[in-house]
Amino acid sequence: MNDSSDFADAPDVVVVDRVHKKFVIRRDNSLKERMVTMGRRGRAHREEFESLKDVSLRIPAGSSIGLLGPNGSGKSTLLKVIGGIIDATSGTVQRRGRMAALLELGAGFHPDLSGRDNVYLNASILGLSKEETDARFDDIVAFAEIGDFIDTQVKFYSSGMYVRLAFAVAVHTDPDLLLVDEVLAVGDEAFQRKCMDKIRQFQAEGRTIILVSHSAAQVMEVCDRGVVLSNGVLVYEGSAAEATKVHREILEGKRKRAEEDAHHDEPLAAESSLVGIELLDGEGKAVRTISPGDRVTVRLRLEHVRPLDSWNTSISIDTPQGQQVFGTGTRRQEHAHGHAASGPHVVDYEIPDLRLAGGQYFINAEVSDAEGAPLDVMWQGATFFVPLDFAQTGTVHAAVNIRVDG
Numbered sequence: 238m239n240d241s242s243d244f245a246d247a248p249d250v251v252v253v254d255r256v257h258k259k260f261v262i263r264r265d266n267s268l269k270e271r272m273v274t275m276g277r278r279g280r281a282h283r284e285e286f287e288s289l290k291d292v293s294l295r296i297p298a299g300s301s302i303g304l305l306g307p308n309g310s311g312k313s314t315l316l317k318v319i320g321g322i323i324d325a326t327s328g329t330v331q332r333r334g335r336m337a338a339l340l341e342l343g344a345g346f347h348p349d350l351s352g353r354d355n356v357y358l359n360a361s362i363l364g365l366s367k368e369e370t371d372a373r374f375d376d377i378v379a380f381a382e383i384g385d386f387i388d389t390q391v392k393f394y395s396s397g398m399y400v401r402l403a404f405a406v407a408v409h410t411d412p413d414l415l416l417v418d419e420v421l422a423v424g425d426e427a428f429q430r431k432c433m434d435k436i437r438q439f440q441a442e443g444r445t446i447i448l449v450s451h452s453a454a455q456v457m458e459v460c461d462r463g464v465v466l467s468n469g470v471l472v473y474e475g476s477a478a479e480a481t482k483v484h485r486e487i488l489e490g491k492r493k494r495a496e497e498d499a500h501h502d503e504p505l506a507a508e509s510s511l512v513g514i515e516l517l518d519g520e521g522k523a524v525r526t527i528s529p530g531d532r533v534t535v536r537l538r539l540e541h542v543r544p545l546d547s548w549n550t551s552i553s554i555d556t557p558q559g560q561q562v563f564g565t566g567t568r569r570q571e572h573a574h575g576h577a578a579s580g581p582h583v584v585d586y587e588i589p590d591l592r593l594a595g596g597q598y599f600i601n602a603e604v605s606d607a608e609g610a611p612l613d614v615m616w617q618g619a620t621f622f623v624p625l626d627f628a629q630t631g632t633v634h635a636a637v638n639i640r641v642d643g
Contacts, residue, residue: 247297247298247299247300248297248298248333249295249296249297249298249331249333250296250297250298250332250333250334250413250414250445251294251295251296251319251330251331251332251414251445251447252294252295252296252329252330252331253292253293253294253295253296253315253318253319253328253329253330254293254328254329254330254331255291255292255293255327255328255329256289256291256292256293256315256318256325256327256328256329256330257287257289257290257291257292257325257326257327257328258287258288258289258311258314258318258323258325258326258469259285259286259287259288259326260285260286260288261284261285261286262284262285262286287469288311288314288469289311289314289315289318289325289469290311290468290469290470291328291470292311292315292328292466292469292470292471293471294464294471294474296445296447297445298334298413298443298445299440299443299444299445300445300446300461300462301436301440301445301446301447301448301459301460301461301462302445302446302447302448302460302462302463302464303448303449303450303455303456303459303460303462303463303464303477303480304316304447304448304449304450304463304464304466305450305451305453305456305463305464305465305466305480305481305483305484306465306466306467306484306487307467307484307487307488309468310466310467310468310469311466311468311469312449312466313340313418313419313449315466316338316340316416316418316447316449317340318330319332319416319447320336320338320340320416321336322338322340332414333413334412334413334414334445335363335364335410335411335412335413335414336363336412336413336414336415336416337363337407337408337410337412337414337415337416338407338415338416338417338418339400339403339404339407339415339416339417339418340416340418346358346359346391346399346402346403347391348390348391348392349390349392350390350391351387351388351389351390351391352381352383352386352387352388352389352391352394352402353387353388355391355402356370356374356377356378356387356402356406357370359403359406359407360373360406360409360410363406363407363410363412364410365410373409376409377402377405377406377409378405380401380404380405380408380409380431380435381398381401381402381404381405382401382428383398383401383402386398397428400428401428404432404435408435408439412444413444413445414444414445414446414447415436415439415444415445415446415447416447417436417446417447417448417449418449419449419450419451433458433459436459437459446459446460448460453481453484453485453596453597453625456477456480456481457477457478457481457595457625457627458627458630460477461476461477462474462475462476462477462480463475463476463477463478463479463480463481463484464480465480465483465484465487467487472487478595478624478625481596481597481625482597482622485557485596485597485622486597486620488557508541508542508543508545508606508612509539509540509541509542509545509548509604509612509613510539510540510542510604510612510613511537511538511539511602511603511604511613511614511615511618512538512539512540512581513537513538513615513618513619514535514536514537514538514552514600514601514602514615514618514619515535515536515538515619516533516534516535516536516600516619516621517533517534517535517536518531518532518533519531519532519533521534524621525620525621525622526621526622526623526624527591527621527622527623528623528624529591529592529593529594529623529626529634530590530591530592530634531590531591532587532588532589532590532591533587533588533591534585534586534587534588535552535585535586535588535600535602535619536583536584536585536586537550537552537583537584537585537586537602537604538581538582538583539581539582539583539584539604539613540580540581540582541577541578541579541580541582542579543579544576544577544578544579545574545576545577545606545607546575546576546607547573547574547575547576547606547607548573548574548577548604548605548606548607548612549566549567549568549573549574549604549605549606549607549609550566550567550574550584550602550603550604550605551564551565551566551567551568551569551602551603551605552564552565552566552586552600552601552602552603553565553600553601553602554593554598554599554600554601555598555599555601555617556596556597556598556599556632557596557597557599560632562593562598562632562633563591563593565586566603568605568609573607592633592634592635593623593632593633593634594623594626594629594630594631594632594633594634595623595624595625595626595629595634596622596623596625596632597620597621597622597623598620598621598622598623599616599617599619599620600617600618600619600620600621601614601615601616601617601618602614602615602618603615
């Protein structure tokens, strides 16, 4: 993968200048409602939504850009504006070179035409002559792996067949700029890997790629730069690793606000409550970023309403998808906490060698009575980030020696 500094002197393939996109959402969706409101002032039945707000961006030739952001952030809208699918309300977009776009499942396909006819139709839309399509047709069909279904109407295709054929056409039109919006998430794992291999080939050939994805691992695997949008505003542009970190911090903020909204009226536990969770480094300093193998301490702050003779705590570490990667507690360790007076207390879980792979993680905690009945639970009370390592995937960091015999 190229370093972003490699493109400092490269010409710009895309220039987005102060782009603003506003949509009008109608509330009178039925024909009857529109007939009733016809002739009246329609503002009461219309709502304006700003999907992009003054976005400026320059994309150099040969770079691979990942567009990240939570749902509704405007990333797919930006990709469609760059692709010319929709017009900006204000601002300009300049492009150079041949472009191929995979923006929506089956976009550009006519359902009543066969796969063969749709290959020629899509290739024509993407700028190929009939003679050029004739020369590449067999390669397109072989890449799509749809075999005898090439002469079947595409309305009978599965979603995976749609994607395979659309991607095959797009990558065989010799594009200088490839736009991809989430569609690679559809289809089997083998085909997704095949698509990634093709994208790597494009990168080696110096083509430019703009990818919208919710997968931080995919952005790290494919992209050298990242752009993060939030509520239509460009909030970060820089390295792919830092972009995934910013993106996850935005998602964490949304989750915490939702959690607070859901539980703000719930009363505290009668006997004990969790006040906070901290992650400390080996020197006892609160941190939000650690490296694989670091000595860390998970510190729980809690408060007992009354004295307890015996009680328990537990912690767990989760990924943003909710997968638990580590968990332990006093009941699992068969060593409950002893007598504690009422008032504030601190419990430290020291982990001398935490080897997690790159990504964001959340820490949860629970305090329970002597029998393990929960008194209070704190979900996602703390978060931390491990820098992504291109050499590894997954959630476990491990040293690897590769040896070839013979």
